Amino acid sequence: MSQEPELVDRYGGHCASCGARVLWATTAEGKRMPLDPRPSEAAGNVTAVVTRGRLISTVLTKRHAARLRATRAQPLYLSHFATCPQADQHRRKGKTR
Numbered sequence: 001m002s003q004e005p006e007l008v009d010r011y012g013g014h015c016a017s018c019g020a021r022v023l024w025a026t027t028a029e030g031k032r033m034p035l036d037p038r039p040s041e042a043a044g045n046v047t048a049v050v051t052r053g054r055l056i057s058t059v060l061t062k063r064h065a066a067r068l069r070a071t072r073a074q075p076l077y078l079s080h081f082a083t084c085p086q087a088d089q090h091r092r093k094g095k096t097r
């Protein structure tokens with residue numbers, strides 16, 4: 001179950017806004033998504049699974065996340081956007097492409 005150190009080695013990075021350690025995951029839509037590097041047993045709602053060399057993140061519904069947390073079948077993460085102290089900047093600046 002303890003796959004955290006390896007994930008940080010391979011996918012670790014830093015939030016561009018606040019400098020916190022994050023894991024860079026990729027959503028099924030191909031968007032990059034920063035995750036807090038430690039799974040959250042209390043509130044995690046994102047699965048992160050290594051698939052073909054990429055860390056693929058999936059945001060679960062509240063009910064699905066609660067069920068998985070109860071079974072502890074796999075670690076659940078929090079999106080760093082949810083915990084970043086600079087989250088407002090993400091929303092304001094993040095749209096420029």
Ligand SMILES: [Zn+2]
Pocket residue numbers: 015016017018019020080084085086
């Ligand atoms: Zn941040």
